[in-house]
Amino acid sequence: MRTHLTRLLVILPLLALLAVASPAHAIEIKRVVSPGGIEAWLVEDHSNPIIALEAGFRGAGATADPDGKEGLASMTTSLLTEGAGDMDSQAFQKKLADLSISLGFSASQDGISGGLRTLTENRDTAFDMLRLALTQPRFDPESLERVRGQMLVGLKRERERPGSIASRAFWTSAYPDHPYGRRGSGTPESVAALTPADLKQVVSQRFSRANLLVGVVGDITAEELAPALDRIFGTLPATASLPEIPDVQPAFAGDVMVIDRTMPQSTVLFGQRGLKRDDPDYFAAAILMEIMGGGFGSRLTEEIREKRGLAYSVSAGLAPMDHSAAIAGSVGTANARVAESIALVRAEWQRMASDGPTAEEVADAKAYLTGSYFLSLDGSGRIASMLVAIQRENLGIDYLDRRAGLIEAVTMDDLKRLSASLFDPKALTFVIVGQPEGVTATKPAPGQDS
Amino acid sequence: MTLPRSVLFRSIASLCAVLALLLAATPGQAAVFNPKSFTLENGLQVVVVENHRIPVVTHMVWYRTGSADEQRGKSGIAHFLEHLMFRGTGELAPGEFSRIVNRNGGQDNAFTSWDYTAYFQTVAADRLELMMKLEADRMANLALTDAVVLPERDVILEERRQVIDNNPSAILGEQMRAAQYLHHPYRIPIIGWESEMRTLTTQDALDWYQRWYVPNNAFVVIAGDVTVEQVRPLAEKYYGPIPRREIAPRDRVNEPPQQAARRLELSDARVQQPSVSRQYLAPSYVWGETEHAYALDVLAEILSGGPTSRLYRKLVIEDGLAVSAGAYYSADALGPGGFGFYGSPKPGVKIEKVEAAIDAEIAALLEKGVTDAEITDAKQRLRADAVFARDSIRGPANVIGRALATGQTLEDVEAWPARIEAVTRDQVEAAARAVLKPEQSVTGILRPKPAS
Numbered sequence: 001m002r003t004h005l006t007r008l009l010v011i012l013p014l015l016a017l018l019a020v021a022s023p024a025h026a027i028e029i030k031r032v033v034s035p036g037g038i039e040a041w042l043v044e045d046h047s048n049p050i051i052a053l054e055a056g057f058r059g060a061g062a063t064a065d066p067d068g069k070e071g072l073a074s075m076t077t078s079l080l081t082e083g084a085g086d087m088d089s090q091a092f093q094k095k096l097a098d099l100s101i102s103l104g105f106s107a108s109q110d111g112i113s114g115g116l117r118t119l120t121e122n123r124d125t126a127f128d129m130l131r132l133a134l135t136q137p138r139f140d141p142e143s144l145e146r147v148r149g150q151m152l153v154g155l156k157r158e159r160e161r162p163g164s165i166a167s168r169a170f171w172t173s174a175y176p177d178h179p180y181g182r183r184g185s186g187t188p189e190s191v192a193a194l195t196p197a198d199l200k201q202v203v204s205q206r207f208s209r210a211n212l213l214v215g216v217v218g219d220i221t222a223e224e225l226a227p228a229l230d231r232i233f234g235t236l237p238a239t240a241s242l243p244e245i246p247d248v249q250p251a252f253a254g255d256v257m258v259i260d261r262t263m264p265q266s267t268v269l270f271g272q273r274g275l276k277r278d279d280p281d282y283f284a285a286a287i288l289m290e291i292m293g294g295g296f297g298s299r300l301t302e303e304i305r306e307k308r309g310l311a312y313s314v315s316a317g318l319a320p321m322d323h324s325a326a327i328a329g330s331v332g333t334a335n336a337r338v339a340e341s342i343a344l345v346r347a348e349w350q351r352m353a354s355d356g357p358t359a360e361e362v363a364d365a366k367a368y369l370t371g372s373y374f375l376s377l378d379g380s381g382r383i384a385s386m387l388v389a390i391q392r393e394n395l396g397i398d399y400l401d402r403r404a405g406l407i408e409a410v411t412m413d414d415l416k417r418l419s420a421s422l423f424d425p426k427a428l429t430f431v432i433v434g435q436p437e438g439v440t441a442t443k444p445a446p447g448q449d450s
Numbered sequence: 451m452t453l454p455r456s457v458l459f460r461s462i463a464s465l466c467a468v469l470a471l472l473l474a475a476t477p478g479q480a481a482v483f484n485p486k487s488f489t490l491e492n493g494l495q496v497v498v499v500e501n502h503r504i505p506v507v508t509h510m511v512w513y514r515t516g517s518a519d520e521q522r523g524k525s526g527i528a529h530f531l532e533h534l535m536f537r538g539t540g541e542l543a544p545g546e547f548s549r550i551v552n553r554n555g556g557q558d559n560a561f562t563s564w565d566y567t568a569y570f571q572t573v574a575a576d577r578l579e580l581m582m583k584l585e586a587d588r589m590a591n592l593a594l595t596d597a598v599v600l601p602e603r604d605v606i607l608e609e610r611r612q613v614i615d616n617n618p619s620a621i622l623g624e625q626m627r628a629a630q631y632l633h634h635p636y637r638i639p640i641i642g643w644e645s646e647m648r649t650l651t652t653q654d655a656l657d658w659y660q661r662w663y664v665p666n667n668a669f670v671v672i673a674g675d676v677t678v679e680q681v682r683p684l685a686e687k688y689y690g691p692i693p694r695r696e697i698a699p700r701d702r703v704n705e706p707p708q709q710a711a712r713r714l715e716l717s718d719a720r721v722q723q724p725s726v727s728r729q730y731l732a733p734s735y736v737w738g739e740t741e742h743a744y745a746l747d748v749l750a751e752i753l754s755g756g757p758t759s760r761l762y763r764k765l766v767i768e769d770g771l772a773v774s775a776g777a778y779y780s781a782d783a784l785g786p787g788g789f790g791f792y793g794s795p796k797p798g799v800k801i802e803k804v805e806a807a808i809d810a811e812i813a814a815l816l817e818k819g820v821t822d823a824e825i826t827d828a829k830q831r832l833r834a835d836a837v838f839a840r841d842s843i844r845g846p847a848n849v850i851g852r853a854l855a856t857g858q859t860l861e862d863v864e865a866w867p868a869r870i871e872a873v874t875r876d877q878v879e880a881a882a883r884a885v886l887k888p889e890q891s892v893t894g895i896l897r898p899k900p901a902s
Contacts (some may be wrong), residue, residue, distance in 0.1 A: 013584060022743045025502070025629010026504045026505055028503065045503060047502075047503060048837060048840055048841050049837060050837060050838060050841050066761070087768070089757075090757075090758060090763065090767065093756065093757040093758050097755070097756050097757075097758050097827070098827065098830070100830070100831060100834030100835065100838075117838065119834060130530070134666075142767075145770075146767065146770070146773075147765065149773050149796045149797055150774070152717045152797055153723050153773045153794065153796070153797065156722035156797075157722065157723050159722045160618070160720050160721055160722045160723065162616055162619075183826075184813060222507060223856055230583070261720070262719065262720070263616050264611045264615045264616065265608065265611035265612055265615065265616050267616075295546060295548075295552070296536070296545065296548035296549070296552065297548055297549040297552055303607055306544070306545055307600070307601060308601055308607070309600070309601035309602060309603065309604025309605045309844040310604070310608070311608050312609035312611075312612050312613075313609040313612065318551075332608065332611070332612045332616075333608060334607075334611060362551065363553070364552060364553040367553045367554065367555055368552040368553060368555060370555055371554065371556065371573075371574055372555050372556065372557055374504060374506060374553075374574070375506060375555075375556070375557055375573070377504060377506075378506075378572075378843050378844055378845075379841050379842045379845075380841050384773045420770070428576050437466070
């Protein structure tokens with residue numbers, strides 16, 4: 001049984017060293033500008049009668065929620081598809097369903113985005129539905145109260161999930177005096193207090209042509225898209241009215257916080273400061289974090305999962321934001337083994353700070369980062385999201401062609417310099433939810449009643 | 451439910467769940483995915499779905515064995531072996547498989563269900579040959595020692611804690627399955643019972659591998675930027691030399707008729723938000739009264755296809771009792787399928803009122819049936835979704851793999867839209883009456899533990 005394949009496999013290591021061919025050339029991005037001056041990036045693809053459109057609004061997310069109105073961006077996005085124009089919630093939803101149009105909005109900390117997917121035959125109606133949602137949402141009381149109830153239940157569910165409990169405490173401790181320290185889902189008090197006037201203000205102040213980014217993929221030509229952009233977005237105000245969000249460093253100071261919950265397994269989050277997307281060292285940091293916590297073969301997975309069986313999941317990566325940057329990781333491990341897992345994370349942090357990566361690790365990480373980017377583009381909606389993300393980060397319309405080169409250009413010297421300055425074991429901060437053994441908390445977790 | 455090897459890769463299970471609903475096409479357009487297929491002399495079937503949009507392929511190997519094939523006392527071994535398939539062969543060191551995939555810019559993972567175990571890689575199209583080489587190697591040459599097996603056993607125990615024991619709703623789900631299936635092995639969790647997982651050995655894993663991992667008990671699905679003409683010689687070169695070996699047939703006990711409704715309640719201090727779920731024993735596409743299967747697909751769409759469907763509209767919008775409500779039908783199974791309902795109350799509403807409202811909807815369905823308009827709308831939505839299903843590489847590979855692994859054929863997959871189109875109102879109502887009987891249900895209530 002063992003003989004057949006041996007000969008074939010001898011050549012494996014050689015093959016594995018070949019550089020990955022980048023599939024970038026398969027995706028041709030066109031810049032389309034409407035008669036009214038609205039820009040969109042388009043990837044034409046007529047192989048299926050489908051169009052996907054993503055519209056992003058920069059700066060419109062949870063950071064723009066006034067103090068005491070946390071959850072506002074999130075509630076708004078839920079309600080944009082709950083009736084608009086002369087259609088109430090059920091009429092609006094029935095029209096979407098009958099024409100198989102999928103339309104939904106979501107809010108992140110930094111932005112709000114809407115995704116639309118339609119068959120080509122329903123294109124014009126779909127675009128009208130998007131325009132109505134963005135410009136004439138109704139915020140009927142019945143819908144508002146229903147969504148409020150759903151959000152309040154969502155907050156209750158957050159309190160039963162160890163990952164959500166840990167996440168809230170983790171980010172609040174990292175940004176005690178900044179909007180990034182609040183959660184986009186709000187609090188029971190803030191969600192209870194939101195009013196239709198608040199929602200209308202989001203629509204009138206945060207959606208504008210100035211902070212709009214559009215990506216379109218599928219069965220539509222540039223000539224067809226250009227006038228459609230004006231129809232969808234042309235009536236938006238020219239500029240948005242958004243609060244000034246200060247840049248901030250996360251307040252990770254090497255603390256250990258424990259939130260006591262009766263769970264057989266502790267959920268551990270850990271982090272320190274990171275690098276923003278526009279940092280010249282961003283790709284160097286991405287390579288280092290791939291090596292540290294990127295998945296199978298990474299140092300954390302190797303030491304914590306593969307060698308010792310301490311965890312099922314362990315990972316760490318960059319968390320860049322518009323106004324700050326963190327490195328964040330997580331590990332789930334039995335209560336009795338938390339101390340050992342944490343010690344291993346700290347040891348790996350120290351080892352990276354002292355010695356940097358090896359040449360083999362760097363070659364592997366570069367190959368993975370170069371090749372895997374395109375694997376996620378499985379479907380029109382995902383490609384549309386990528387088009388918006390590239391615009392949001394100002395990476396340039398030729399980014400797909402340049403990306404591999406930027407990764408390859410990172411040198412071992414860059415990586416040694418950055419690993420020594422970036423990885424800071426003393427600042428590495430832990431939030432643990434569970435009943436960890438052998439761990440001493442250095443300060444209480446924020447927002448805990450008990 | 452499937453259990454992936456890693457939570458780093460979450461999309462696969464949800465894709466499977468979603469895509470079961472997406473399998474449809476316009477009438478007269480016979481094909482859904484246009485799969486091409488051939489079978490090697492050793493019995494290994496290879497299916498190719500072409501999609502040339504980007505130069506990427508997904509390569510999947512499916513084995514026709516899962517946790518429901520486990521010997522008594524060895525629960526969890528199917529899933530454990532899935533993990534161990536990454537822990538080395540005669541040629542490859544433990545962990546080397548994934549490292550090679552990653553350094554070729556690819557992603558890989560695996561998942562186990564009751565009926566199947568599958569392994570997949572998504573890579574640039576020019577790396578397909580290497581993936582086939584690697585999968586063929588571990589189909590025949592797995593090498594295991596205690597040094598890698600024992601730490602991995604700790605990993606699956608941590609996985610159980612994370613996925614089940616840390617989550618009261620998953621604990622209740624596990625208990626409900628054990629109550630629903632009196633005799634059929636679907637009653638046993640894929641991950642295994644903890645006490646048995648702790649005793650699994652290297653020899654148990656090797657026995658499982660020897661028993662099931664042969665080319666005549668596997669099939670390969672490749673989707674993406676490749677043609678069947680390109681795949682055939684590669685399949686012959688890498689999978690072809692692995693000898694076929696006769697294996698014992700899958701020997702599953704059947705499920706006796708359920709004759710009494712069962713009811714479970716779990717109160718847990720960790721629970722903040724109550725919920726109710728109800729599942730009825732149902733036919734699958736290949737088990738039981740299969741003539742109802744396609745009608746049940748349409749029924750699930752009528753009851754739960756989005757915000758305008760019956761349950762959401764009635765319980766959430768009109769009556770304002772619940773924050774969520776819906777139904778589902780799972781038909782992709784070699785054994786019994788299930789038709790289920792779920793709901794969770796609005797703040798201030800008792801869970802009993804939500805359950806009563808679900809009961810009332812079921813009663814109204816059985817008494818008054820469905821309307822022609824509901825049937826038409828449901829079919830139209832399923833039909834349009836088929837076009838969207840083709841807008842993906844991984845999706846079709848998953849749908850086809852799941853179908854073939856659960857007793858269906860490629861012809862069944864391609865005929866699905868026509869069979870859905872043929873469903874009549876009478877058939878939907880007959881299927882509802884056949885399945886929605888109290889005596890073949892299990893109801894589970896999850897509630898916060900009252901303060902002591």
